[in-house]
Amino acid sequence: MPREGSPWAGFGAVYAKELADHLTSMRMRVLEWLVVLTGLAAIYAAIQDAKSLTASDRFLFLHLFIQSRDPLPSFIALVGFLIPLVAIALGFDAINSEFNRRTMSRVLAQPLYRDALLMGKFAAGLSTLAISLIALWLLVFGLGLVLLGVPPSTEEVFRALGFLVVAIFYAGVWLSAATLFSIMFRSAATAAMCTIGLWLFLSILWPVLVPFVVQAFVPIDPMRLLLGIPDVTQIYWTQGLSRLSPNTLFMESVVALLDPTTRSLGPLFMSDLVGAVRGAALPLQQSLLLIWPQLTGLIAGTLVLFVIGYVLFQRQEIRA
Amino acid sequence: MSATTRAPVIEAAGLVKRYKSATAVDGIDLEIRSGEIFGLLGPNGAGKTTTILMLLGLTEPSEGRVRVAGFDPVRQPLEVKRRVGYMPDSVGFYENLTARQNLRYSARLMGIARKDADPRIEDALAKVRLQAVGDRRVGAYSHGMRQRLGLAEIWLKQAEVAILDEPTSGLDPQSTHEFLDMIRELRAEHVAVLLSSHLLEQVQSVCDRVALFSNGHVVLQGTVRSLAERVLGGHSVVIVEAIGTGIETLLGSIPGVRRVTAEESGRYRLLAERDVMPDIASRLIAHGAKLVQLSQIEPSLDAIYSHYFQEMSRAA
Numbered sequence: 001m002p003r004e005g006s007p008w009a010g011f012g013a014v015y016a017k018e019l020a021d022h023l024t025s026m027r028m029r030v031l032e033w034l035v036v037l038t039g040l041a042a043i044y045a046a047i048q049d050a051k052s053l054t055a056s057d058r059f060l061f062l063h064l065f066i067q068s069r070d071p072l073p074s075f076i077a078l079v080g081f082l083i084p085l086v087a088i089a090l091g092f093d094a095i096n097s098e099f100n101r102r103t104m105s106r107v108l109a110q111p112l113y114r115d116a117l118l119m120g121k122f123a124a125g126l127s128t129l130a131i132s133l134i135a136l137w138l139l140v141f142g143l144g145l146v147l148l149g150v151p152p153s154t155e156e157v158f159r160a161l162g163f164l165v166v167a168i169f170y171a172g173v174w175l176s177a178a179t180l181f182s183i184m185f186r187s188a189a190t191a192a193m194c195t196i197g198l199w200l201f202l203s204i205l206w207p208v209l210v211p212f213v214v215q216a217f218v219p220i221d222p223m224r225l226l227l228g229i230p231d232v233t234q235i236y237w238t239q240g241l242s243r244l245s246p247n248t249l250f251m252e253s254v255v256a257l258l259d260p261t262t263r264s265l266g267p268l269f270m271s272d273l274v275g276a277v278r279g280a281a282l283p284l285q286q287s288l289l290l291i292w293p294q295l296t297g298l299i300a301g302t303l304v305l306f307v308i309g310y311v312l313f314q315r316q317e318i319r320a
Numbered sequence: 321m322s323a324t325t326r327a328p329v330i331e332a333a334g335l336v337k338r339y340k341s342a343t344a345v346d347g348i349d350l351e352i353r354s355g356e357i358f359g360l361l362g363p364n365g366a367g368k369t370t371t372i373l374m375l376l377g378l379t380e381p382s383e384g385r386v387r388v389a390g391f392d393p394v395r396q397p398l399e400v401k402r403r404v405g406y407m408p409d410s411v412g413f414y415e416n417l418t419a420r421q422n423l424r425y426s427a428r429l430m431g432i433a434r435k436d437a438d439p440r441i442e443d444a445l446a447k448v449r450l451q452a453v454g455d456r457r458v459g460a461y462s463h464g465m466r467q468r469l470g471l472a473e474i475w476l477k478q479a480e481v482a483i484l485d486e487p488t489s490g491l492d493p494q495s496t497h498e499f500l501d502m503i504r505e506l507r508a509e510h511v512a513v514l515l516s517s518h519l520l521e522q523v524q525s526v527c528d529r530v531a532l533f534s535n536g537h538v539v540l541q542g543t544v545r546s547l548a549e550r551v552l553g554g555h556s557v558v559i560v561e562a563i564g565t566g567i568e569t570l571l572g573s574i575p576g577v578r579r580v581t582a583e584e585s586g587r588y589r590l591l592a593e594r595d596v597m598p599d600i601a602s603r604l605i606a607h608g609a610k611l612v613q614l615s616q617i618e619p620s621l622d623a624i625y626s627h628y629f630q631e632m633s634r635a636a
Contacts, residue, residue, distance in 0.1 A: 101413075
């Protein structure tokens with residue numbers, strides 16, 4: 001039976017309130033400082049390194065993002081680690097807190113659909129993440145300008161913007177996941193533990209497990225074993241499985257974007273190198289083409305997780 | 321215009337809600353008009369809250385037809401929710417926001433224009449006497465104040481129908497009394513009030529009509545007086561306190577008195593079939609006894625409810 005009225009009614013009100021809540025919350029303040037301080041540390045270390053690089057490097061500015069210096073990991077590695085943390089912190093109690101505060105039935109008795117409540121909350125979370133990431137991005141750019149004294153080229157700006165887009169969708173995946181768990185579990189602590197568990201599994205355990213899984217289930221070609229050549233089937237399987245983790249997708253696309261010399265994210269064959277100039281950078285368009293599947297994967301992950309949560313939420317009993 | 325001649329604002333016919341394992345509501349018919357207070361009464365788990373959620377369109381009925389303010393809650397929930405104020409069982413608010421901020425958020429959800437919202441919020445807070453503490457965070461509110469804030473939201477909405485789920489449970493007697501008065505103010509504004517409660521005595525005084533729930537059925541429906549006549553067979557209880565001799569036999573001889581029980585010295589409880597009070601007074605005075613007290617006990621819903629279920633279990 002069709003229902004009447006717009007599913008967007010009330011969306012603006014929910015969005016504005018949730019965004020205000022996020023931006024003024026103690027939780028967000030703590031996370032902002034964590035992100036800013038770690039980001040700054042990584043950038044500072046990278047700048048120390050960059051000064052020793054030749055000034056003739058075309059992509060000096062992008063080195064800020066990918067350069068690592070012991071004991072600190074690179075900026076992108078840190079961001080790849082912190083984004084899920086912030087996203088989970090913003091999403092794990094999105095829906096269940098409304099039930100626990102007993103505000104759910106009162107809010108849903110106002111003229112709005114559940115759609116508006118869920119979408120408003122998700123959009124507010126994603127906006128908060130986007131605002132923080134843009135602020136961090138601008139901070140890095142500003143620091144680079146001041147400390148390096150070299151302005152970035154147009155291509156560098158676009159590549160760095162691309163990084164921002166990928167980072168926002170990477171955050172979207174984890175925000176969707178956290179929101180989904182907040183719908184599935186009435187206890188906020190359970191939802192948080194489950195999301196953090198999933199995150200740790202996918203970002204730390206999964207990359208370690210994948211080679212074992214492949215060894216166990218994908219038979220190795222005996223000819224190649226004899227000749228000591230790596231088996232391409234196994235490599236494909238390893239890559240395919242490890243790409244189930246959003247962390248892998250994020251790191252691959254970011255590396256391809258910020259390091260223009262990246263020619264392939266999979267095995268590189270001799271045929272790929274025909275006519276190539278060693279160490280030469282790819283044009284931006286080619287780099288984008290390279291990460292297209294990864295980016296699509298991240299967007300699809302965000303959507304799929306959100307849709308599952310949406311369906312579950314629509315079917316949930318509202319009585320507290 | 322009396323309440324009975326107005327068109328009903330809530331109509332439900334043959335309402336059924338089945339869950340996987342159980343039937344929560346099993347064929348309920350209701351008709352509620354504006355300007356009346358209708359009580360859904362019965363023990364916890366009898367299906368009151370489920371019925372309310374179906375009226376609001378927050379739960380889909382398995383069977384049956386509902387109309388609220390002329391709209392179908394299943395297909396036009398936004399129209400229904402624009403006109404119906406709902407206060408859930410132990411209502412919750414955002415604890416970190418003040419009462420005014422909470423109402424401002426509600427006002428935005430209701431689609432009230434920003435410039436109209438503030439005066440309406442002040443009005444609503446004044447109605448429930450929370451104006452002085454409107455800038456305090458709700459986290460510091462007592463249970464009674466939260467309940468009143470819930471009522472303020474209904475005033476803010478200028479609802480045609482107010483649905484209150486267990487509004488007085490957990491309130492102390494003084495707050496209950498005040499809260500029931502506030503509900504009467506809603507009725508005075510021609511709002512149809514539907515309230516549910518398991519505390520029969522408390523809401524008896526405020527309800528114009530009641531429906532008694534049991535296991536998903538409405539077992540009795542009507543005014544408290546008409547229910548008393550039907551269930552208790554039109555009998556009333558009269559208390560007589562008098563000083564003198566042979567009073568018990570004298571009372572027993574009055575036509576219309578069915579039974580006399582002596583309670584304590586000089587105090588008798590009578591079961592009467594008609595209004596026997598004038599007869600009792602004149603007979604006692606003629607007999608030379610001193611009449612200390614003569615009063616009729618209003619039939620209580622509690623008595624009706626327990627009597628009804630005694631009858632039912634006896635019949636079964």
